[in-house]
Amino acid sequence: MVETTYSIGGDFTVRRLGFGTGGLVGPGYWGPRGERAAARALLHTALDRGVNLIDTADNYGPDLAEELIAEALHPYPDDLLVATKGGVVRTGPDTWHVAGRPEQLRAMCEASLRRLRTDRIGLYQLHRLDPAVPMAEQLGALLELRAEGKIRHIGLDTVTAEQLEEALKYVPVASVQNRYNLLDRSSEAVLELCGERGIAFLPWFPLGNGALTRRGAAALSTVAAEHGASTGQIALAWLLHRSPVLCPTPGTGSAEHLAENLDAGTVRLSARETELLEALV
Template sequence: MTDQRPGGTITIAGKTVSRLGFGTMRLTGPGTWGHPADQTAALRLLRTCSGLGINHIDAADAYGPHTVEELIRWALHPYDEDLLLATKVGMIRPAPNIWSPLGRPDYLRAAVEASLRRLSVERIDLCYLHRVDPSVPLVDQIAVLAAMQEEGKIAAIGLSKFTPAQITEAATIAPIAAVQNVLNIDEPDDSAERFCARQGIPYIPYRPLNAGRHGTSAGKALRWLLALGEHMAPIPGTSNPDHLLSLVSAVTR
């Protein structure tokens, strides 16, 4: 691990990590489905993160589905002690490009147990509810994650694509370690970001480069996000190691 962490550092779920993390959704096949065309390259890219000072890796059981969690285990296990390994549950994948929230407590419990096995860990550092299932009371969805936290299977709970009102409701059940919503220069307004800033909750912008639409201005887009406050920790994704290096260089120079 290099001494200088990309973008500086932030404490998330009790770990001090680089403010620039790595999102793994692109390490799959087309439609976020199946394995990448070059699996060896994907494994190499995951291992490259540590050498670049990135020790916040963000995944989800829905990426593949299951593909990315398996790649992370193959590439990085046994894990560095200072690595923050985050994953998400609560989304099912009927087909490529199709995503559907499923928040039944029995399903969420089974999904966490499956992620524990795929990642080969006894406890998930940071487990997000990937989406709110509108057909299930939110308190029931958070309660099962809180129960698994008490059991020692989840260290910290995060929320993905939540409003301030939903964050507030969830926080009545369990402490919230991070919130992950869309935020980028093209989509620059999220009331949850301002809420997290006021509450001191780490905010993890996903799609920080708007799915690659920023091209050569990617560094500017990341610096804009980081400048919004110390609570910001973007997780750009790429399948290209040269692109990853350029992103790191853009926020450390």
């Protein structure tokens, strides 16, 4: 049986299929994409469909995705977890640099609090480890913010299993966001460690940023046809079957695509179908 929910940090239960807000901003995560009203409506639709995990970041836009979430959903339902990220400064489309000094992380977190119109961020994730700053200092800044009640849970983005092991010496890590999907399993060791430690794994690019649907691997297409589903739905269903800690948050700017993604939660793969998909890599 595939579990439909997961408890992040041991105390916040979310539905495992969430919604990512990267598709609400322009190409390269820069500037707007369409009308703000349409983005707000899509956020409402996601909640109406039962989503209670929304993934965002301060550099989506930049700032814009967080602003849209607040415009659409504030005051927030008690069961909604908004996960945002800091530690990266975006300077143009697909152009950014890490910024992990403690004073930078504090300023970024406090700016996200203001944009999200909240006193505490449910899940605050370090977007990238800054190689120029000791890990203990970066995580120490987040621990201070947590002690002040400004962060509920701490997460990490794009780490190795070794880095995660080290981070766990300093902070209780509630989530990891690494790239992971049916055709890219380079973070398998991280996923296994998350499973062992009860850490949520929020895979970014769960559909390979479109690669899965474009490439149309034969096995993927075969399984999709058997279920009357899209290849994207099968790829998301595989993630839900792969590990109970995987919580995909696919993003889109389309209501139709949102519905398709969320309907993937109803797909149940057989052992034979899972084997076919596993063999893709």
